[in-house]
Structure formats: C-alpha cells, structure tokens
Amino acid sequence: MEIFWYLLITLVLIIFFILDGYDFGTGIIHLFLAKKEKDKEVIAKAAGLFWDSNEVWFVAAGGMLFMAFPTYYASVFSGFYLPLIIVLWLIIFRAIGLELRAQFPYEMWKNIWDKAFGVSSLLLALFFGIALGNIVRGVNLGGFENGVSAYEAHYFFLPLWNSSFSPLAENPGVIDWFTIIIGIISVVTLSLHGANWIILKTNASINQQLKKLVFKLSIVQAILTFFSLFIWFKVNPNCFNNFLDKPYLVVFPLIYFTGLVGLILVKKHQNFSRNFIFSSLLIFGGIASSLASIFPVILPSTNNVNAPLTIYNTSTTNYGLSVALNWAIVGIILMIAYFIIQKRLRKGKIDEMDYGH
Amino acid sequence: MEDMIFYDRLQFAFTITFHYIFPQLTMGLSLIIVYFKWKYLRNKTEKYNDAAKFFMKIFAINFTMGVVTGIPMEFQFGTNWAKFSELTGGIIGQTLAMEGMFSFFLESSFLALFLFGEKLMGQKLHFLTGFLVFLGSWASGYFILATNAWMQHPVGYEILDNGKFVLTHFSELFKNPWLLPAFLHNQAASLVTSSFVVASIGTFYVLRKKHIEFGKLFLKTGVIFGLISTLAVAFPTGDWNAKNVAKYQPATFAAMEGIFETEHAGSEIVLVGQPNMVEKKLDNKIAVPNVLSFLTYQEWDKQILGMDKFKKEELPDNIPALYYSYHIMVGLGTIFIGIMALAVFFLWRKKLFTIKPLLWTIMFLVPFPYIANITGWYVAELGRQPYLVYGLLRTKEGISPTVSSGNTLFTLLGFVALYMLLGLLFLVLVGKTIHQGPKPQNH
Structure with missing residues (x-):
C-alpha cells in the first residue's frame, strides 16, 4: 500500500514538473532571449494561460503526501524551512508577474513584471534542482553533532549553506557544490523544455534561434549529466547499487537517455511536438532515476546513528491509506479529464487563438 | 519557546486572514454568477449575461489571489x-488532499473555460461551466470546514501509543456534528460578503450615473441576496453553531459570551461591555437577563457555566480577543440585517434608487462583511x-521542533511585505475592472 501511494504521489509530482516545468523554462527563455514586444507578449502567454491549471498538480501532490506520509511531510517541510518559504514567495512572484503584465499598456510596467516572471522562473528551476540534490544526498537527520542528536531522529534543520559548501560535511547545507550542480542541470533541462514548448505553441520570431539553442543545450545537458554522475559517485559510492540489485530499475535511466539522445538528434528531424516529448522524457527519467536510486528510502541520513526516512517508517496506517485509495482513484480520473478538456480548448498556436483579451 | 509559539501563531493568523479575504468573496459570488447566467438562459436579456461575465472577471482576480495565498497555507502545516x-x-x-483534488x-x-470558451461552447454548456465553478468553490469550503470541524470536535480517530492520531472511521469525518452547521454558516456569511460587494458596485454605478442599467440590476440583486443571506447567517445557522459551541466547548462558550461568573439561574446576554481580566468581570456592561439561557436552551432559567467553573488551562488563552471578535461579528450581523431589510423595503416601494443616504451607506458598507467574516473565524480559532x-x-x-523563532520572524516579515504588495495590486486590478464596467468600450 505504501508503494502504491509512493508511486502515485511521485507520478503526480513528475506530471507537475513536466507541465509547470515548461512554464519555468518559458520564463527563463523569456528572461534571456525575448527582445521584441510581440515575442515577449506571446511567450509570456505561453506560460500565463496555463500556470494555474498546472500548479494544481503541485497542490494535489502536496495534499496526498501530507495524508499518506505525514511524518515525512512534517520532517522535510520543517527541515527545509527557509528554502521552502523562499520557493513559496517565488511562486507568488511568478504568478503576479504573469497576471499583471497585460493589465496596463506601459512599457515600463510590462518590463517590471516580465522580469518578475523571468527571474522567479529561473530561481524556481534552480531551487527545485537543489531540492532534488538534497533529497538524494540526504540530510543530517536528528541534527547529530559531537555524538549527540539535537532532535528526535526523524527531524532535522538545514541552514541555507555552511561555510565549506561541501556535501560531505557533518552538517551539510541546502546549497553545496553537489546540489548546485543538480540545480544547474535542472535549469538547463527546464530551459530545453521551455524552448520546445515555445516552438510548439507559438509563432515567435525567435523560434529558429530556439531550435539551434535546443541542440546546443542538449549537448551541454549531456556533458553535465556525465559530470554529475561522476560527482554523485564521489559523494556517495553506493549510489548505483539499487540499479545493480534491481536491474528493472534501469528502465528510468534509459528513459532519460532516450530523451537526451532524441534532443541531440534535433537537427535530423523537424517534428517539434516530438521534441517536447523528448524533453518530457528527460524530466520524467531524471526525477524517476534519482528517486529510484535511493528507494525505498525517501530521505537518506548523512550520519550512521539515525536511520533514514523510508516509505515504511513515515506512512500513516493501512486503514488510512486504503480508504483514501477510493477517492484518490476517482480524483485522478477527474484530474486527467479536466486536463484533457483544458488542453483541447487551447490547442494550436497561441498567437492564432482568439481569446478576446 | 514562548516567542516561537507566538511567531508561529502570528504568521498563521496573518497569512490565513489575508488569504480569507479572497475565498469568502469567490464562494458567494460564484452562486450569484450562476443566478445571473440562469436568468439569461431563461429570458435571453443580454444584460444578465454581461453581468455574469463581469462578475466572473472579478471572481478570476480573487481566485488568482486565493490560489497564490492558499498554497502557503498548505505548506505551513509542514x-x-x-x-x-x-x-x-493521517486524518x-x-x-x-481531497480539497486539492x-x-x-x-x-x-x-x-x-467560462472566461474563454463562451463562443466555442454555446450557452447551455457555458452555464454548466459556471455551475461547476460554483460547485468547485463550495466543495473547497466543505473540505476545509471538514478539516476544521475535526480539529474543533475530533471524531473517527484512535490515538496510538506514540501519540499519533490515526483514522478509524472515514465516514465519521463527514458525519461530524460540527461540520454541517459550520459549513452552512460559513457559506451564508460568504454570500453576505459577495452580495454586499455586488450591491456596492451597483450603488457606485448608480451614484456615478455610469452604467446605470447595470447599477440598478446589481443593486437590486445585491440587496435581495443580501437580506436572505444576512438572515440565514443569524438564523438558523448562527444559532445552530452557538448551540454546538455550548454543547462541545462550554469553556469557549463562557469566554466568548463574557460570562465570568456562573449565575444561579438563567444567564444574561451581554450586548456591550469590556472584559476586565484583572478583576474578572465586565466593565460598563449592558446586558439583558435570562436571554442567553433562552437562546441556547429555550429555557429562561437554565444555568450556563461561567469561566469560574473551568481551570485556567482549559480556558482560551486570549479571552478579550475572543470576546470582542464574537461581539463584533454578532453586532455587525445585526446591523446588516437592519440595513438590508430597509433597502429591500424601499426596493419594494420602488424608491431605493433615489434615497441617497441609504445608497451611500450601502456603497461604503463593503469592508464590514469582510470584518464580520474574519472575526467569525477568529471566534472559531x-x-x-x-x-x-x-x-x-x-x-x-x-x-x-527544529525551526527557530528567528527564522519564523524573518518569514513572517517577508509575508507581510509581499502581501502588502499583493493587496495593493489586487485593489488596482479590481478598481480597473470596476472602472471599465460590464461593457468595456474598446475591446
């Protein structure tokens, strides 16, 4: 039962990152590459029309995590207190940026909110990567220092960074050189994804430039991927054990590399809806492989005293999990139905749609 | 430790208060939008459709604000x-989670779909999407109230040896005797806010002599919905809730009514008075004997326990705030009924649109239902x-256990700053929409 909920929540979370991921990526592209007002407008719309219906997957994942793994929810949310609240602020900034730019026809007004949208998207992409880095690296559970645990074994508190910036420190911070690399990979991945989305959904004048960018970024992505695997192995020599023990888990890295190879071959084919699928596979494969590498652990411990958090020691009772199954299945079917209705209403290129606003 | 709890509570109180400015409008407004759309389907008068679409724009601004301020609520639990x-x-x-899904x-x-899909869908489907928005926003209120009801009056649970509360009976969560009265009271109060907003925008147009036809429609609709909902807030839903508090949280009941000492027979109802926590009495009190006993138990002589009968650690820790919140809510509710009854009376006599003092009153009444709603939640919390x-x-x-008070103070200040900006932008956007009116010229 725990495994079912773990898979369901992870799936919803990955759907969130694929959907809202293109909004983040769109914001990053917008920040650096959109120069003409026409492009700025249509690219902002490529995120602005969708962000709130994409964000509902985040809320759903959060709610289910709270219900199914309350101990994990409590431990992780309080332990990552500062970065989480900062993420919340960024989410708010992104939303107001997107909602406000079109409200008044002054250039300065638009520029302010464009920057709010772009910068918060960039930082969100970075922070979500850093978060994933923290999850696979693990934290100092129990606040273990000088032979004693400061808190109960399943609680911790991470500073934003410590002065060594090392993932191997006794008390690693949220930001260290390992998590920063994962953060940068996340920025590149989502930029790729956002570029594909813009090409797919708009007739922006920078689309030709973006097609070349997708190729260049996927090369960067490949280099970063191998670099991070090497670093990861340095940080945690056991990081590939799960894949050796359970060979079927290799399917996730394979999905990742399918996406990556597909993107590198971008010049060979001109079908850009296929590219969007490739960058979605990249996100899916990346998150799934990272989580599979530590499964059934969901938060490793960097000390040997306090046990890691697993899906078994953080879940609620079997009764709670099974009774929730009934409504969750109905809920997921409804969510998918709404999603399809939404996408059908907004199919096609954004600049060719008539929304009357 | 003490300041830690204080900052945590202050941050939650601040963020939830700010958040609740928005859902209290959207829940009630969605019902009024459904009403306008339904009127349009029935008699095909274009202005009803324009009214529905105009208020859906106001709804959308509030909804966005509700979303961005609502996500921090879910996060803050963790x-x-x-x-x-x-x-x-686990409970x-x-x-x-059901609320989210x-x-x-x-x-x-x-x-x-409602905002962008009217041409695509045709009128009946458009009505349906409006109805589903209404359903969604009321379901949201229902699940949140179910959560709160469990905290007020826990049911269907078991406490394990490690102190964890686990669910034993799922259906009990929805059969909670606290839930239905609280939900209906809350929804009626939300309808008060939205009908006052509709009426106030209408008055603004009438007084400003702009969009007068819409102004009259909004005003008329607003005061009729306003009278029905202000009455429903008091009776039966408010009455029902008060009886629940008396039954399940007697210490709270004594504190919110300001009963310091238990009377031998029936309890008086306090209309005005200031709690004096040093001498444990109400200063400058105006009260009517025996009425509280009658309202609560329908018996004039029934004894109601005062705060003297409870241990200090069982009583709410901020009695004056609770007492004032409750009396502000009830006082405002009573004034609302009076004003709305007067407005409906003049509407019936066909004089409403000419009585300037009443129109100005209705226009500037708009902050008060917000205050009443929020003080109502303060009473509960x-x-x-x-x-x-x-x-x-x-x-x-x-x-x-691991977050220090410095961190919470930092994030609290951050939320205050950010929400001030949000509030300002919200006012600008709503102001712009109202200024453009239901039929913007250059579209």
Missing part, C-alpha cells in the same frame, strides 16, 4: 506546525485555544 502534521496528518491530510482542480479548469485538536492536542505541542 513548515511551522510539523509536530501537528506528523501527529494528525486531516485526507480532507485537505476535487475542488481546486474543478474550479481552476472550469473558470478558464481563538475559541479552540489552547488546543489544536480540541481537548487532545495543545497548540504548544504542535509547532516544528
């Missing part, structure tokens, strides 16, 4: 109230103190 989340997440997580999705998807889960889990036991 960030600031980790121990509470750990101990009760309140059920209703909170069933109502938030419904609302956000069909709001977009301050009244539940010193507990998070009434009688079982104390507030001080629920905070995050």
Whole structure:
C-alpha cells in the first residue's frame, strides 16, 4: 500500500514538473532571449494561460503526501524551512508577474513584471534542482553533532549553506557544490523544455534561434549529466547499487537517455511536438532515476546513528491509506479529464487563438 | 519557546486572514454568477449575461489571489506546525488532499473555460461551466470546514501509543456534528460578503450615473441576496453553531459570551461591555437577563457555566480577543440585517434608487462583511485555544521542533511585505475592472 501511494504521489509530482516545468523554462527563455514586444507578449502567454491549471498538480501532490506520509511531510517541510518559504514567495512572484503584465499598456510596467516572471522562473528551476540534490544526498537527520542528536531522529534543520559548501560535511547545507550542480542541470533541462514548448505553441520570431539553442543545450545537458554522475559517485559510492540489485530499475535511466539522445538528434528531424516529448522524457527519467536510486528510502541520513526516512517508517496506517485509495482513484480520473478538456480548448498556436483579451 | 509559539501563531493568523479575504468573496459570488447566467438562459436579456461575465472577471482576480495565498497555507502545516502534521496528518491530510483534488482542480479548469470558451461552447454548456465553478468553490469550503470541524470536535480517530492520531472511521469525518452547521454558516456569511460587494458596485454605478442599467440590476440583486443571506447567517445557522459551541466547548462558550461568573439561574446576554481580566468581570456592561439561557436552551432559567467553573488551562488563552471578535461579528450581523431589510423595503416601494443616504451607506458598507467574516473565524480559532485538536492536542505541542523563532520572524516579515504588495495590486486590478464596467468600450 505504501508503494502504491509512493508511486502515485511521485507520478503526480513528475506530471507537475513536466507541465509547470515548461512554464519555468518559458520564463527563463523569456528572461534571456525575448527582445521584441510581440515575442515577449506571446511567450509570456505561453506560460500565463496555463500556470494555474498546472500548479494544481503541485497542490494535489502536496495534499496526498501530507495524508499518506505525514511524518515525512512534517520532517522535510520543517527541515527545509527557509528554502521552502523562499520557493513559496517565488511562486507568488511568478504568478503576479504573469497576471499583471497585460493589465496596463506601459512599457515600463510590462518590463517590471516580465522580469518578475523571468527571474522567479529561473530561481524556481534552480531551487527545485537543489531540492532534488538534497533529497538524494540526504540530510543530517536528528541534527547529530559531537555524538549527540539535537532532535528526535526523524527531524532535522538545514541552514541555507555552511561555510565549506561541501556535501560531505557533518552538517551539510541546502546549497553545496553537489546540489548546485543538480540545480544547474535542472535549469538547463527546464530551459530545453521551455524552448520546445515555445516552438510548439507559438509563432515567435525567435523560434529558429530556439531550435539551434535546443541542440546546443542538449549537448551541454549531456556533458553535465556525465559530470554529475561522476560527482554523485564521489559523494556517495553506493549510489548505483539499487540499479545493480534491481536491474528493472534501469528502465528510468534509459528513459532519460532516450530523451537526451532524441534532443541531440534535433537537427535530423523537424517534428517539434516530438521534441517536447523528448524533453518530457528527460524530466520524467531524471526525477524517476534519482528517486529510484535511493528507494525505498525517501530521505537518506548523512550520519550512521539515525536511520533514514523510508516509505515504511513515515506512512500513516493501512486503514488510512486504503480508504483514501477510493477517492484518490476517482480524483485522478477527474484530474486527467479536466486536463484533457483544458488542453483541447487551447490547442494550436497561441498567437492564432482568439481569446478576446 | 514562548516567542516561537507566538511567531508561529502570528504568521498563521496573518497569512490565513489575508488569504480569507479572497475565498469568502469567490464562494458567494460564484452562486450569484450562476443566478445571473440562469436568468439569461431563461429570458435571453443580454444584460444578465454581461453581468455574469463581469462578475466572473472579478471572481478570476480573487481566485488568482486565493490560489497564490492558499498554497502557503498548505505548506505551513509542514513548515511551522510539523509536530501537528506528523501527529494528525493521517486524518486531516485526507480532507485537505481531497480539497486539492476535487475542488481546486474543478474550479481552476472550469473558470478558464467560462472566461474563454463562451463562443466555442454555446450557452447551455457555458452555464454548466459556471455551475461547476460554483460547485468547485463550495466543495473547497466543505473540505476545509471538514478539516476544521475535526480539529474543533475530533471524531473517527484512535490515538496510538506514540501519540499519533490515526483514522478509524472515514465516514465519521463527514458525519461530524460540527461540520454541517459550520459549513452552512460559513457559506451564508460568504454570500453576505459577495452580495454586499455586488450591491456596492451597483450603488457606485448608480451614484456615478455610469452604467446605470447595470447599477440598478446589481443593486437590486445585491440587496435581495443580501437580506436572505444576512438572515440565514443569524438564523438558523448562527444559532445552530452557538448551540454546538455550548454543547462541545462550554469553556469557549463562557469566554466568548463574557460570562465570568456562573449565575444561579438563567444567564444574561451581554450586548456591550469590556472584559476586565484583572478583576474578572465586565466593565460598563449592558446586558439583558435570562436571554442567553433562552437562546441556547429555550429555557429562561437554565444555568450556563461561567469561566469560574473551568481551570485556567482549559480556558482560551486570549479571552478579550475572543470576546470582542464574537461581539463584533454578532453586532455587525445585526446591523446588516437592519440595513438590508430597509433597502429591500424601499426596493419594494420602488424608491431605493433615489434615497441617497441609504445608497451611500450601502456603497461604503463593503469592508464590514469582510470584518464580520474574519472575526467569525477568529471566534472559531481563538475559541479552540489552547488546543489544536480540541481537548487532545495543545497548540504548544504542535509547532516544528527544529525551526527557530528567528527564522519564523524573518518569514513572517517577508509575508507581510509581499502581501502588502499583493493587496495593493489586487485593489488596482479590481478598481480597473470596476472602472471599465460590464461593457468595456474598446475591446
């Protein structure tokens, strides 16, 4: 039962990152590459029309995590207190940026909110990567220092960074050189994804430039991927054990590399809806492989005293999990139905749609 | 430790108060929009359709604000109230997750369809999307109230040896005797806010002699909905809630009514008075004998326990705030009924649109239903103190064990600054929409 909920929540979370991921990526592209007002407008719309219906997957994942793994929810949310609240602020900034730019026809007004949208998207992409880095690296559970645990074994508190910036420190911070690399990979991945989305959904004048960018970024992505695997192995020599023990888990890295190879071959084919699928596979494969590498652990411990958090020691009772199954299945079917209705209403290129606003 | 709890509570109170400015409008407004759309389907008068679409724009601004301020609410359970989340997440997580899945999705998807899809769908489907938005926003209120009802009056649970609350009977969560009265009271109060907003915008147009036809329609609709909802807030829903408090939280009841000493027979009802916590009495009191006993139990001589009968650690920790919140809510509610009754009377006599003082009053009445709604929630939340889960889990036991007070103070200040900006932008956007009016010229 725990495994079912773990898979369901992870799936919803990955759907969130694929959907809202293109909004983040769109914001990053917008920040650096959109120069003409026409492009700025249509690219902002490529995120602005969708962000709130994409964000509902985040809320759903959060709610289910709270219900199914309350101990994990409590431990992780309080332990990552500062970065989480900062993420919340960024989410708010992104939303107001997107909602406000079109409200008044002054250039300065638009520029302010464009920057709010772009910068918060960039930082969100970075922070979500850093978060994933923290999850696979693990934290100092129990606040273990000088032979004693400061808190109960399943609680911790991470500073934003410590002065060594090392993932191997006794008390690693949220930001260290390992998590920063994962953060940068996340920025590149989502930029790729956002570029594909813009090409797919708009007739922006920078689309030709973006097609070349997708190729260049996927090369960067490949280099970063191998670099991070090497670093990861340095940080945690056991990081590939799960894949050796359970060979079927290799399917996730394979999905990742399918996406990556597909993107590198971008010049060979001109079908850009296929590219969007490739960058979605990249996100899916990346998150799934990272989580599979530590499964059934969901938060490793960097000390040997306090046990890691697993899906078994953080879940609620079997009764709670099974009774929730009934409504969750109905809920997921409804969510998918709404999603399809939404996408059908907004199919096609954004600049060719008539929304009357 | 003490300032830690204080900052956690202050941050939650601040963020939830700000958040609740928005849903209290959208829940009621969605019903009024459905009404306008339904009128349009029935008699094909274009102005009803324009009215529905105009208010859906106001709805959309409020909805966006509700979304961005609502996500921090879900997060804060984990960030600031980790121990509470750990101990009760298996139960309140059920209703909170259902809120996310069933109502938030419904609302956000069909709001977009309503705003952008009218031409594509045709009128009947357009009505249906409006109805689904209404359904989504009321379902949202229902699940949140179910969560709160469990905290006020826990049911269907078992406490394990490690102190964790676990669910034993799922259906009990929805059969909770606290839930239905609280939900209906809350929805009626939300309808008060939205009908006052509709009436106020109408008055503005009438007084400004712009969009007068719409102004009259909004004003008329607003005061009729306003009278019905202000009455429904008091009776039966308010009455029903008060009886629940008397039954399940007698210490809270004594504190909110300001009964310091138990009377031998029937209890008086306090209309005005200031709690004096040093001498344990009400200063400058105006009260009517025996009425409280009658209202609560329909017996003039029934004894009601005063605060003297409860131990200090069982009583709410901020009695004056609770007492004032309750009396402000009730006082405003009573004034609302008076004004709306007067407005409906003049509407019936066909004089409403010419009585300037009444129109100005209705226009500037708009902040007060917000105050009444929010003080109403303060009654519920301050009244539940010193507990998070009434009688079982104390507030001080629920905070995050690892987050220091400095961190919370930092984030609290950040939220204050950010929300001030949000509030300002919100006013600009709503002001712009009202200024453009229901039929913008250059579109």
